[in-house]
Amino acid sequence: xxxxxxxxxxxxxxxxxxxxxxxxxxxxxxxxxxxxxxxxxxxxxxxxxxxxxxxxxxxxxxxxxxxxxxxxxxxxxxxxxxxxxxxxxxxxxxxxxxxxxxxxxxxxxxxxxxxxxxxxxxxxxxxxxxxxxxxxxxxxxxxxxxxxxxxxxxxxxxxxxxxxxxxxxxxxxxxxxxxxxxxxxxxxxxxxxxxxxxxxxxxxxxxxxxxxxxxxxxxxxxxxxxxxxxxxxxxxxxxxxxxxxxxxxxxxxxxxxxxxxxxxxx
Amino acid sequence: xxxxxxxxxxxxxxxxxxxxxxxxxxxxxxxxxxxxxxxxxxxxxxxxxxxxxxxxxxxxxxxxxxxxxxxxxxxxxxxxxxxxxxxxxxxxxxxxxxxxxxxxxxxxxxxxxxxxxxxxxxxxxxxxxxxxxxxxxxxxxxxxxxxxxxxxxxxxxxxxxxxxxxxxxxxxxxxxxxxxxxxxxxxxxxxxxxxxxxxxxxxxxxxxxxxxxxxxxxxxxxxxxxxxxxxxxxxxxxxxxxxxxxxxxxxxxxxxxxxxxxxxxx
Numbered sequence: 044x045x046x047x048x049x050x051x052x053x054x055x056x057x058x059x060x061x062x063x064x065x066x067x068x069x070x071x072x073x074x075x076x077x078x079x080x081x082x083x084x085x086x087x088x089x090x091x092x093x094x095x096x097x098x099x100x101x102x103x104x105x106x107x108x109x110x111x112x113x114x115x116x117x118x119x120x121x122x123x124x125x126x127x128x129x130x131x132x133x134x135x136x137x138x139x140x141x142x143x144x145x146x147x148x149x150x151x152x153x154x155x156x157x158x159x160x161x162x163x164x165x166x167x168x169x170x171x172x173x174x175x176x177x178x179x180x181x182x183x184x185x186x187x188x189x190x191x192x193x194x195x196x197x198x199x200x201x202x203x204x205x206x207x208x209x210x211x212x213x214x215x216x217x218x219x220x221x222x223x224x225x226x227x228x229x230x231x232x233x234x235x236x237x238x239x240x241x242x243x244x245x246x247x248x249x250x251x252x253x254x255x256x257x258x259x260x261x262x263x264x265x266x267x268x269x270x271x272x273x274x275x276x277x278x279x280x281x282x283x284x285x286x287x288x289x290x291x292x293x294x295x296x297x298x299x300x301x302x303x304x305x306x307x308x309x
Numbered sequence: 310x311x312x313x314x315x316x317x318x319x320x321x322x323x324x325x326x327x328x329x330x331x332x333x334x335x336x337x338x339x340x341x342x343x344x345x346x347x348x349x350x351x352x353x354x355x356x357x358x359x360x361x362x363x364x365x366x367x368x369x370x371x372x373x374x375x376x377x378x379x380x381x382x383x384x385x386x387x388x389x390x391x392x393x394x395x396x397x398x399x400x401x402x403x404x405x406x407x408x409x410x411x412x413x414x415x416x417x418x419x420x421x422x423x424x425x426x427x428x429x430x431x432x433x434x435x436x437x438x439x440x441x442x443x444x445x446x447x448x449x450x451x452x453x454x455x456x457x458x459x460x461x462x463x464x465x466x467x468x469x470x471x472x473x474x475x476x477x478x479x480x481x482x483x484x485x486x487x488x489x490x491x492x493x494x495x496x497x498x499x500x501x502x503x504x505x506x507x508x509x510x511x512x513x514x515x516x517x518x519x520x521x522x523x524x525x526x527x528x529x530x531x532x533x534x535x536x537x538x539x540x541x542x543x544x545x546x547x548x549x550x551x552x553x554x555x556x557x558x559x560x561x562x563x564x565x566x567x568x569x570x571x572x573x574x575x
Contacts, residue, residue, distance in 0.1 A: 128429065131434075162389060
């Protein structure tokens with residue numbers, strides 16, 4: 044058996060999320076069916092991030108085992124003829140049998156997109172959260188400056204999160220405004236369940252003046268979910284980039300697996 | 310009766326184009342049904358551009374007559390509760406009975422988007438034409454420099470174009486490259502049927518080395534459609550902006566109507 048790592052892009056609009064489930068079609072299931080058919084044996088895949096229903100991915104990383112003879116870099120060509128156009132395999136590479144797409148990640152970047160205009164956008168309806176009231180930029184920028192660093196993000200997770208520790212390192216939290224489009228880019232070592240959507244919801248409520256720019260700092264101190272804003276809708280979220288340490292490819296057995304952020308989707 | 314001008318955005322993916330027709334659902338029909346229901350009487354609308362099936366619009370301009378009492382600036386709110394989310398009315402304003410959304414335009418901007426990467430994009434599949442072979446930038450930029458100006462664009466129209474004159478003034482033809490995304494923006498006084506899609510197809514073939522950077526210049530001279538490249542697919546095209554002269558709003562009766570570019574979609 045060989046282990047292969049795929050880079051997969053998907054438009055999450057039509058799917059019940061990444062993870063295979065009883066109700067609704069998951070991206071994982073569609074990919075497993077195409078791979079099983081291409082490889083000629085049942086294939087199970089493991090993704091780096093278990094994205095929720097409606098969440099998109101530009102760079103989901105997925106590993107699977109196979110004994111078929113398709114070269115790793117040919118998988119995109121083979122699979123893209125079988126997959127629906129809202130799922131595209133962008134790359135394939137051979138990895139060692141100890142590689143793991145989820146447990147060996149060293150970081151991820153998520154993008155959250157807001158459409159801040161009176162009326163919703165037809166062309167951006169599936170990728171942007173529509174916030175109809177004008178957001179104020181300065182307090183949002185002040186709040187985002189307080190996010191990066193190593194903090195206890197206990198307040199930044201959905202009820203039911205089962206992470207063993209809630210300490211995470213956020214590397215960056217940046218805002219780009221292009222006309223009506225607010226693009227929030229958040230990078231970190233690992234994320235709690237719904238963490239980015241709670242950050243985006245809090246950003247919006249700070250921009251609306253409903254929360255103060257010190258909301259994030261207060262949440263670090265109090266660990267109180269109620270200090271933060273709403274959980275922003277799933278369809279504004281995109282998994283933009285997944286990182287692995289170099290060792291994941293050269294000597295994965297030497298790395299410690301981290302399972303703390305595996306409660307569910309980030 | 311009053312005349313009202315709407316600004317309409319739509320994702321053309323699900324529609325058989327702007328213009329009402331027997332086969333397939335047109336954006337015009339969906340809008341007319343919502344307006345008729347809102348106004349309480351049958352409403353017919355006239356759009357600035359008769360976009361083809363799959364073509365998008367950020368700024369379609371649409372006029373209609375009504376005797377209902379809804380203030381013009383309230384139409385977006387009323388209609389957006391009735392329309393499907395892939396059609397959004399962005400603005401409404403009162404115009405005089407002599408205003409005409411199509412015949413009084415003074416200019417339009419179209420955007421054509423290419424996804425230039427080995428594999429297609431899931432998230433951009435409905436808005437970008439996928440060109441899998443790398444395009445070369447320099448010859449494309451040289452070719453685009455030859456486009457602006459007043460030329461006979463006879464070679465730049467689909468067979469069956471019935472325009473009385475094929476002389477047009479192209480004001481700008483610009484290319485922005487962001488990673489795999491090639492964004493072609495073309496502005497002009499008026500356009501022939503399929504003109505922007507023929508420009509985009511020619512740009513791609515010049516970038517691929519199949520046509521020389523002087524293709525546009527040769528087409529002006531020979532008026533030969535075969536000197537140019539293929540007609541690029543509809544789904545990469547967006548009607549980005551429609552312009553009217555100030556007089557269209559203050560004294561439309563004083564303006565000469567131009568019907569030359571009304572053969573069909575631009």
